Amino acid sequence: MALKNRSEATLKRLGRVIALTRAGLFAESITRAFWPVWSILFVVLAALMIGVQDVLPLEATWVGGVLALLALVAALVIGARRFKVPTQEMAIARLDATLPGRPLQALRDTPAIGKGDAASEALWQAHQTRMAQRTERAKAVEPNLRISYLDPFGLRYIATLFLMVAFVFGSAANISSVKDIGAPGGAALASGPTWEGWIEPPSYTGKPALYLNDQPEGGLEVPEGSRVVLRLYGEVGALTVAETVSGRTSVVESAADAEQSFDVAQSGALEISGNGGASWDIAVLPDGAPTVIATQPPETSGRGEMTLPIEATDDYGVVGGTAVVRLDMSAIERIYGLRVAPEERPDVEVPLPLPISGDRAYFQEVLIEDFSKHPWAHLPVEVTLTVEDDAGLTGTTGTMRFALPARRFFDPLAAAIVELRRDLLWSKENGARVAQLMRAISHRPEEGVFKQETDYLRFRTILKRLETNVSHGLTDEKRDEFAEALWALALDLEEGDLGSAAERLRQAQERLSEAMKNGASDAEIARLMQELREATEDYLRELARRDQQQGDGQENQDTAQNNMQLNQNDLQRMMDRIQELMEQGRMAEAQQALEELQRLMENMRVTQGEGQQSPGEQAMQGLADTLREQQGLSDEAFRELQEQFNPGAQSGQSSENQGFSGGEGRGQAHDGTGGEGRGEGEGETGQADGQQLGQSEALEDRQQALRQELNRQLGNLPGQGMQEGDAAREALGQAESAMEGAEEALRQDDLATAIDRQAEAMDALREGMRNLGDAMAQQQQEGQQGTAEAQGNAQDPLGRSQGNRGAAGTQEGLLQGEDVYRQARRLLDEIRRRAGEAERPEIERNYLERLLDRF
Numbered sequence: 135m136a137l138k139n140r141s142e143a144t145l146k147r148l149g150r151v152i153a154l155t156r157a158g159l160f161a162e163s164i165t166r167a168f169w170p171v172w173s174i175l176f177v178v179l180a181a182l183m184i185g186v187q188d189v190l191p192l193e194a195t196w197v198g199g200v201l202a203l204l205a206l207v208a209a210l211v212i213g214a215r216r217f218k219v220p221t222q223e224m225a226i227a228r229l230d231a232t233l234p235g236r237p238l239q240a241l242r243d244t245p246a247i248g249k250g251d252a253a254s255e256a257l258w259q260a261h262q263t264r265m266a267q268r269t270e271r272a273k274a275v276e277p278n279l280r281i282s283y284l285d286p287f288g289l290r291y292i293a294t295l296f297l298m299v300a301f302v303f304g305s306a307a308n309i310s311s312v313k314d315i316g317a318p319g320g321a322a323l324a325s326g327p328t329w330e331g332w333i334e335p336p337s338y339t340g341k342p343a344l345y346l347n348d349q350p351e352g353g354l355e356v357p358e359g360s361r362v363v364l365r366l367y368g369e370v371g372a373l374t375v376a377e378t379v380s381g382r383t384s385v386v387e388s389a390a391d392a393e394q395s396f397d398v399a400q401s402g403a404l405e406i407s408g409n410g411g412a413s414w415d416i417a418v419l420p421d422g423a424p425t426v427i428a429t430q431p432p433e434t435s436g437r438g439e440m441t442l443p444i445e446a447t448d449d450y451g452v453v454g455g456t457a458v459v460r461l462d463m464s465a466i467e468r469i470y471g472l473r474v475a476p477e478e479r480p481d482v483e484v485p486l487p488l489p490i491s492g493d494r495a496y497f498q499e500v501l502i503e504d505f506s507k508h509p510w511a512h513l514p515v516e517v518t519l520t521v522e523d524d525a526g527l528t529g530t531t532g533t534m535r536f537a538l539p540a541r542r543f544f545d546p547l548a549a550a551i552v553e554l555r556r557d558l559l560w561s562k563e564n565g566a567r568v569a570q571l572m573r574a575i576s577h578r579p580e581e582g583v584f585k586q587e588t589d590y591l592r593f594r595t596i597l598k599r600l601e602t603n604v605s606h607g608l609t610d611e612k613r614d615e616f617a618e619a620l621w622a623l624a625l626d627l628e629e630g631d632l633g634s635a636a637e638r639l640r641q642a643q644e645r646l647s648e649a650m651k652n653g654a655s656d657a658e659i660a661r662l663m664q665e666l667r668e669a670t671e672d673y674l675r676e677l678a679r680r681d682q683q684q685g686d687g688q689e690n691q692d693t694a695q696n697n698m699q700l701n702q703n704d705l706q707r708m709m710d711r712i713q714e715l716m717e718q719g720r721m722a723e724a725q726q727a728l729e730e731l732q733r734l735m736e737n738m739r740v741t742q743g744e745g746q747q748s749p750g751e752q753a754m755q756g757l758a759d760t761l762r763e764q765q766g767l768s769d770e771a772f773r774e775l776q777e778q779f780n781p782g783a784q785s786g787q788s789s790e791n792q793g794f795s796g797g798e799g800r801g802q803a804h805d806g807t808g809g810e811g812r813g814e815g816e817g818e819t820g821q822a823d824g825q826q827l828g829q830s831e832a833l834e835d836r837q838q839a840l841r842q843e844l845n846r847q848l849g850n851l852p853g854q855g856m857q858e859g860d861a862a863r864e865a866l867g868q869a870e871s872a873m874e875g876a877e878e879a880l881r882q883d884d885l886a887t888a889i890d891r892q893a894e895a896m897d898a899l900r901e902g903m904r905n906l907g908d909a910m911a912q913q914q915q916e917g918q919q920g921t922a923e924a925q926g927n928a929q930d931p932l933g934r935s936q937g938n939r940g941a942a943g944t945q946e947g948l949l950q951g952e953d954v955y956r957q958a959r960r961l962l963d964e965i966r967r968r969a970g971e972a973e974r975p976e977i978e979r980n981y982l983e984r985l986l987d988r989f
Contacts, residue, residue: 144241144269145226151274152225158277159220159228165279167216169290170209176293178202183304188311228275237265327368329406333398334361338524339450346412354414358421359525360398364406366390372409378402379416423527424448426455426486426519428534429498434655438506438541441657444486444499448523451494455486455521457501462535465514471557471564479509486519504540507621509559511540542654544645544662547583548627550575551593555620562613565604572597585627587769592623595776642669643732650721650728663713670705705731714973750852750910754903757866760844761899764873767837768892774833775885833888834880841873851906858909862902869898962986 145152181187187195230238241262248254281290331346335357344354346364362380366373374389379402387394398418405413426446433441446452459482466472487499505511515538519531543549554571557564575583576593584590596619603612646662654662708731715724848866852859876891968974969982 144238144266148229148238148269148272151272152222152229154274155229156220156222156225158275159224162277162279163218163220166281166284167213168209169281169285171206171213173290173293174202174206174209176297178206179309180293180296180300180304182309182312183300183306185304185308185311188308229272232275233268233272235265235268237268240265241269327366327372327409329364329366329373329410331362331364331406334363336360336524338453346414349414351412351414353417355417355419356398357419358398361395362398362404363395364393366392366394366406373411374407376403376405376407379404379418421523421525421527422449424452424521424523424529426452426521426529426531428519428531432536432539433657434539434542435502435657437504438539439502439504440539442501442517444501444519445497446486446494446499446521446529447496448521448529449495451523452488452497452521453494453524454488455519457484457486457503458482458518458520459484459505459510459538460516460518461510462514462516465535471553471560471567474561474563477561482508482510486521505538506541508538508540509556510538511556512537514538539655542649542652542658543624543628544648545628545641547575548624551620551624551627555617555624558613558620559617562608562610565600565608565613569597569601569604572600588772589623589627591769591772591776592619596620596623639666639669642666643728647725647728650716650725656717659716660713663709663716667706667709670709674705711973749850750906750913753847753851754906754910756843756847757899757903757906760840760847761896761903763840764892764896764899767833767840768889768896771833771880771885771889771892775889778885834877837873837877837880837888837892841870841877844870844873852909852913856909856912858905858912862905862909865898865902865905869895869902872898 333344335341380396381399429443517534872895879888
């Protein structure tokens, strides 16, 4: 009896825990039995909130509703069969299973043996006490609501997702439209006729559609081309439509048709007559034509591209545009090659740039196009800009007249070749005239017209082929081929790599001077000014490399005193002054300053062969000789390649071109003399196969010897351990590899590949020489700390040595050896003078004024 009371007391004490556990079992049973029910409800509710019933046909809506209802009934029936109400015993068993030893079941058990035995009863009593203590830690069991084994495809999650999407993008107000499902017109049909209407503006306007049922009667403004859509519900003829906005004159549908649509073409009235009708006065917003203007005159960029800023506007947006370029024959000066009638060429049409993103109703862009290779380059043209909108309306700038911007050539020979090319493209009738002028240009090459022999050879090759084609009839294809060859030659002459820093500096100065005289654009002058700066830096680097100090001997001191010493900062200041004058439009003063810079640079000379050369100078001289020899070998290989494709093309030219006879070891003669492997008279008749082989072997042997010489020079190269020196060794190693490739190509009689490898070798040699020069300049700067004072350099107002392209400073006390007050007065006067110079930067003049205020 005591045991039974203990069990009941324990269950009473655990009543709340057992009740919660039973509720969890109830939730488990409902979830497992009825999860399809709420999944179907979620899908149906989501569809109604999205408004599917308003979009689908009536039949589809009814079919979907019936299917959803049948599915819901089936889910309820199946769920009711599966559902089981959890009992008290089921909750106790679930709770007891979570406790160690199942104490609840133990408290309700009775002993099978030992009844009446005091020891047995005492043992059973102790066991019951222990089990009762275990129930004190009992907690309600959480329900297991996982039903993935019942829903392996996750249909309940899909239904939940549909409902969440409906809450975000749908509206609960759409559910009320279910009651209107029925015949056309819905519930309104039962009460009488009704209508719906929309006005849809063109999509390119970006304006929203107007729902006429929500628009008050009166005036409406709509864009031109808007679409009106009307739907009439109810008895036919109960409602009719009358309008004067479409301007239709052809067959018009009946005013009582259930569905009508038309475009708004003019202002007018729209009226729906009948019970519940409405009327509006519609005003059309006309679509204006787009406009386009050129905001600035065209300019030429540093690369020869035309840049033309434009500005375009439209009511809604521009969709495209073109720039049409046509030749202005009335403005052309018909002289020289332009005297003959030009060949017919189509107008040039260039698409205008449009913004990639953003509003195109108003934008500013820059038309960039390169017309440098076009036959009309620098000739008067008529340019018309046209833009178009979505409605097909166009706007234009009218005719703009100017010379077609294109690249300028400042090298005289390159400019002449470009002009000959233009004459050839103007008309094929100019072919004979162009060939005659080319022969005249190349008549005396020894006068310095051609800077390199390869340029002369290319020029003569084009001339020979042009004369041959002119005599047999020049075709359009051949004409274009010659024009392309002349263009490539002009580019090489204009931008060709100069082997000498001094020559590059001279040409940069000449090009800048010519540009200022010819009124070049600001972009071109800026580019040429940058080239002058780079050429000056290369020249000073070459000067530092050559002007090595050999000690404190009297001879070196005299040489340093006789040479004009220019600090690199002074040169930079002079070039800044030239650029500032050009930016201000003071071209005459800029030209004068440039001439002064030229005179100063001419007075600076690179010391060569004076006294004993340092190891760096000897290495640099050896590399220069190697580069010169490699250039000669490349020229000879090029001539041999020409002879292969056009045997005898160079014959008969030695009498006219003595400067290119190949004398003094420069290469082979055109007339067959002065070269190895040629017999007498072979310059006119060509070479036999055996003689060609002999010449090829001579070239490859000389290439091998040159490569071995470069390998020897690499072993004696100074600057080891320095970054610049290591870079020079790497570049020269690349040159040696390229020479080896050229040698192998020559042995295989592949002259084209050999010329390419030789060009790579020359580029690597130049790079190595530049790096070696930097290394020598750094060594010189480190070694000039104790020699600057011995050279008698000028001193600044504070008594410090200005140095010889080195650091300014002194180890002595300032203002020693002369009147301190007199020196201070000179210093103050110098500050006042510099502060009064308007061309100095404002930040510098402010600093000088602060110094004057303080002292």
